[in-house]
Amino acid sequence: MATERMLTPARLAEIFAARPRDCHKGMFGTVGLFGGCVAYSGAAKLANLACAALRAGCGIARLAVPESIVAGVLPYLLESTLCPMPIGADGALRYDAGAAEDFTRGLRAVGVGMGWDTGRCDDAYRAYLTYLFAQAGLSLLVDAGGITALSRDLRLLSDARASVLLTPHPGEFSRLTGLPVERVTAEPVPLAEAFAAEYGCTILLKGHQTVVTDGHETYTVDRGGAGMATAGSGDVLSGILTGLLGYLPLTPETVAAGATLAGIAGEIAEGRGTDITMIASDTVAALPDAVRRVRAEGQ
Numbered sequence: 001m002a003t004e005r006m007l008t009p010a011r012l013a014e015i016f017a018a019r020p021r022d023c024h025k026g027m028f029g030t031v032g033l034f035g036g037c038v039a040y041s042g043a044a045k046l047a048n049l050a051c052a053a054l055r056a057g058c059g060i061a062r063l064a065v066p067e068s069i070v071a072g073v074l075p076y077l078l079e080s081t082l083c084p085m086p087i088g089a090d091g092a093l094r095y096d097a098g099a100a101e102d103f104t105r106g107l108r109a110v111g112v113g114m115g116w117d118t119g120r121c122d123d124a125y126r127a128y129l130t131y132l133f134a135q136a137g138l139s140l141l142v143d144a145g146g147i148t149a150l151s152r153d154l155r156l157l158s159d160a161r162a163s164v165l166l167t168p169h170p171g172e173f174s175r176l177t178g179l180p181v182e183r184v185t186a187e188p189v190p191l192a193e194a195f196a197a198e199y200g201c202t203i204l205l206k207g208h209q210t211v212v213t214d215g216h217e218t219y220t221v222d223r224g225g226a227g228m229a230t231a232g233s234g235d236v237l238s239g240i241l242t243g244l245l246g247y248l249p250l251t252p253e254t255v256a257a258g259a260t261l262a263g264i265a266g267e268i269a270e271g272r273g274t275d276i277t278m279i280a281s282d283t284v285a286a287l288p289d290a291v292r293r294v295r296a297e298g299q
Contacts, residue, residue, distance in 0.1 A: 002193045002218040007256050013298020015248070015257045016057075016291050025059030029246025032083075032107045033239065034128070035114035035144075036065040036073065038091050042115050045232045047076035048281050049114060052239025054079055055287040056258065058246030064103045066093045092120055095127035104132070109139040109250075111242035113146020114235050125149040129156055136161040139245040143167045143238045151175040157199045163250040164201040167238060173205055193218060204241075204255050206234070210263075212256045219256035223263025227270035232280030237262045240287075265290035 033049050036042060046063060053061040064083040065073050068091035074082060083103050086096040104110065110132060116125055126149055132140050133156050140162040142150055147168050150156060154176070157164060168176060170184040177184070177195060184191060185207065192205045197215025205211040210221040241258040248254045268289050269282035 002213055002216050004218045007219055009297040012257055013295050016294050028057055028059035029108040030060040030106050031058045031242050031246040032062045032110040034064040034112040036069050037117040038068050039117045040115045045235050046073055048284055049235045049239040050080035052236045052284050053243030056240040056243030058243040093124045095124045100131045109242050109245035111141040111238045113142050113144045114238055116145025118145045118148040133160040133162050138162040139250040141165045141242050147172045165250055166201055167204045169206040210259050212252045214252050217252045219252050221256055221259040223260050224266045225270040227275040227278030228266040230279055236280050236283050261290055264293055
């Protein structure tokens with residue numbers, strides 16, 4: 001049975017402590033975010049993803065999207081760099097080993113799968129996942145369409161050399177395990193622990209109470225609010241977590257800290273607006289105040 005731990009305010013404040021004045025961006029890692037497709041370009045959402053990673057404290061964020069949607073995404077990017085990925089004649093993503101190598105060069109962490117249209121580019125997705133899973137020393141977050149693609153061949157996870165974090169909602173976890181969603185929502189902790197232990201990965205299972213576990217240590221996170229039930233909130237969380245993994249190790253504690261920070265930012269954003277009017281970018285905008293609150297509560 002996994003050991004259940006609490007992330008105290010003091011420890012959370014330590015994780016997000018003030019940085020020395022003589023620091024530089026190279027100290028906090030370069031991260032990559034790989035997502036989007038023709039059907040789900042979500043230009044603003046992809047930009048939110050990259051912005052969330054930078055707001056979480058990484059030094060540099062590199063956003064990879066299919067060449068077919070570069071023109072739509074580019075106007076939304078300010079601080080992030082853009083990496084166009086090869087496409088076929090139909091505009092859909094195609095696998096290219098050189099492009100995969102160029103994208104991942106110098107990266108400490110990658111978040112992949114957000115905005116992937118599984119069913120259209122499955123061969124390309126599987127090929128890129130195979131490449132990413134094989135990268136020793138890489139912290140790899142897999143979300144959304146990446147989880148759906150992975151669920152079709154869990155051997156990729158069994159053979160992984162990268163350190164892997166999966167961030168499914170109950171429906172996606174159902175695809176990974178073959179279990180009914182009703183059982184997933186009824187038994188989130190033991191099921192997440194069992195899966196993480198079997199496949200040697202870390203799981204963040206989303207829900208009213210988020211579960212984070214590697215099968216040995218388990219954290220639960222209950223921060224956030226109803227306003228976060230809006231399109232793009234999962235992308236923002238993936239961005240925050242990928243950003244943290246640019247300079248922190250992939251452990252249940254790090255992931256729980258990221259989920260807690262996202263939840264606190266969501267609470268602040270909801271307080272500024274309402275649970276009805278809130279959108280995902282409001283959570284990104286509230287991250288500075290969330291860090292301030294974490295530091296204050298940990299004193």
